[in-house]
Amino acid sequence: MVNIIETKNLIKKYQDGDSTVMALDNISMSLPVNESMVIIGTSGSGKTTLLQLLGGLDYPSSGEVVINNQIINKLNDNDLSNFRNKTIGFVFQFFHLQDYLTAKENVALPLLLNGQNQESAFQRAEELLKQVHMEHRINHTPTKMSGGEMQRVAIARALANDPKIIMADEPTGNLDRANAENVLDIFDEISKRNGVSVLMITHDEAMADRYEHVLHLDKGKLK
Amino acid sequence: MKFSYINKINYKKLKKYKGKSMFLIIPITFLMSLGIVISSQATNIMEASEQTIFGTAAESGRLIELSSRQVTGGGGGDQRVRMMFGGDTEYNDGDLETIESIDNIEAASLTAAVPINQIATDDLFNDVSLQISNLRSIGQELSAQYTDQNFSYQAGEPIPIILNANTFVRNYEDWGGQDEISIEMGSRQRGDPSIDRQDMENQTPFKFKALSYDKDNLIGKEITISFGGLDLIQTYEQEFTGSGILFRKLTDEQIQEEENQRQEDISTNWDYDKISQPITRTFRVVGVLESESNYASYVPADFVNDLMEEYVKNQLDARTETEIAAVDLNSVWYGLTYDGLELQTSGFGGLGSFRVGPGMIRGMVNNEQEQEDQKSYNIPGLVINTEREEGDTDAFQQRMFGSTGEVIGIYDDPAVYEQAVHSSDTIVIKINDAVNRLQVVEDLNDAGYAYQDLNDQEVFAELQNTLKNVTTIVTISFIILSAIIIILTMGKFVSESTKEIGVFRAIGAKKGDIKQLFMSQAIMYTLIGYIIGALIGIVLVFILAKPVQLWFDAFIENTVEETFAVVQQTSAGIFTHIDWQMFGIYTALLLAIAVVVSIIPATRASRVSPVQAIKNE
Ligand SMILES: Nc1ncnc2c1ncn2[C@@H]1O[C@H](COP(=O)(O)OP(=O)(O)O)[C@@H](O)[C@H]1O
């Protein structure tokens, strides 16, 4: 086992009225274990679509997605949910924390969904919040947090189940420069310490320098 | 995800978004409280109508008022005409026996008239001494025909009395400033007799006016009624002229002279003070009849026996040593006559509104000039014993002319009323069960007692059906509306939660988790609405109890009281009853609906793609 991510002839078509949009056209790529990758491309080039397929959020039109030695496009909905829960940690551009839950509860959510009891889930959540330097906000709801703080809580949530890969769609798109750098630093730290691969989408060419693997997408094709 | 945590999430969501959650909670609250109020009050109204309408109908269905008047129809003025020409029949104790022997008849009672001339009370209307005419006795077990209240007679307690509003009349004289009024009859008699009579009455100085009253205020009122005493001295004299009648007002001196003359005459044979003293008793009004066909007031039969004994005894005690010649009885001294069988009021006490005393009748019949000046007096409690002759049974003749038998002397047994055969134009009959009414009516007719059954209970069966339909409609509306409310609001919650659902799915929530999350939300909010609604509903039932009762009373007044003389009363507390059965049904329905119906939006929620988490970014 050398690759954490591997795709073969990945095709994703969208039906948009009468016309068919070829969002991903025959993508075959791979990412070795413990290594990280950035996906770069213009808007509409298929970055998000690719992330959705790699993260098990959607099924490809054809082709194969192998993550952590598992052909995930063959999994049923429940197994795919389980796969997302345990193997992938998602970080979104708009953070997507639940504003009726505290930071701790938000972070514990993937653990609770996994059937863990509250006590251990909350204990783990607190540890994770410490790792992202958010220990002072454990019992606060996201409404009172800054963008950077929210994103750190979101990262803690992504790490809850010790995932193999962190997938992030433009995680810094909504942050200022300093906070963006901070998020990227945390990603580096995690990937080094926990052996987690980071798969990050950005349209910021400058960020690509931080990663050993860069995937260029153009109109659904690898460049 | 564990169920307990799913509920916790929804609880936190509720706390955060109180306003939004009210879109589901408030309608459910409204529905539940309305459901409880309407179903409870519908049941209460049904219960109340069962008590009043159906209780009344059932009770009244067991009672038959057999009236000889019903055969020829009508009451009031025409009655007198039929009476005079023998068109009327009277029932007596013999008829009572015959009727009591008919199957399924539980009890029967003659409503015999109390044979006392002066019965009056000052306590019902201010400044009016009300004459209670047509007072009759009725057995306690038959009183339900006219009242739903206790009608038992107990010495020392106020005696129950059912008054007749038709007798609430004030009599007065209006001479129009004149001393004489003459009425021409001859020329009028060719015209329509009924118009003539009315016309004549308008011309006499004797007027009467209906008194206004409030039934509710009268019921329960305690009043003193006086029985007997001497007749009022006539304040006028009348003379038959060739073509009519002349009324002449007496002067105060003339009246005083009459009174002194009477005192002198009576005092030879009776202690004047004692004989002129009426018997007084305290009564409690237990019913006010407002019937168009019944003009009688009622007191318990047991009481009338006691009263009559005292009435007769009082006269006997007032007697002086002086002998009274038999020839003067029924000529100078009038009273009741007893022929060993029937007790009759002697002579003829009145003709319509004309006050024609016994003296005049005697004058007409005997045609003895020298007796014209001889005064005659009605002595309260006097019973004249007469011989009973063959064929002496014609009640009409007796009423018209007094007993035809020879006078023997004064009858001296105070219990004469109880011993005598009673008669009346009305017999009240109680059937053992309303079911047997048809059969009893048939048997009565077979036995020669014509009776047309006018009791119609179908109307009330319809009413009950309507009330049942109200509950059914409310329940069905409740089901439909609560289902719609849950589907719509939860549907809206789901649409607004697409992103949130996507995120949950992305971080590992299964379809089942999402389903549970939304079903739990629907059930939780519904439950909260249910609890608040139930509390408000219970409070509202209490608050609305009074208005509903007022409405119901008005309703009964406009419907049932127009059909039945006696309407059974409902207890005021009935409208505070919560229909716990419907409460339980609504609880079960609401929970079942919440569970079943929330599956629809929850399933929709579970179908939201995890892609929604990062879509449009
Ligand atoms: N659900 C969809 N239905 C139809 N077309 C879609 C859908 N999602 C994405 N697309 C199209 O697929 C292409 C790739 O989209 P996307 O992966 O979002 O690009 P990127 O993230 O690089 O901006 C675009 O042309 C977009 O319009």
Ligand SMILES: [Mg+2]
């Ligand atoms: Mg994108």
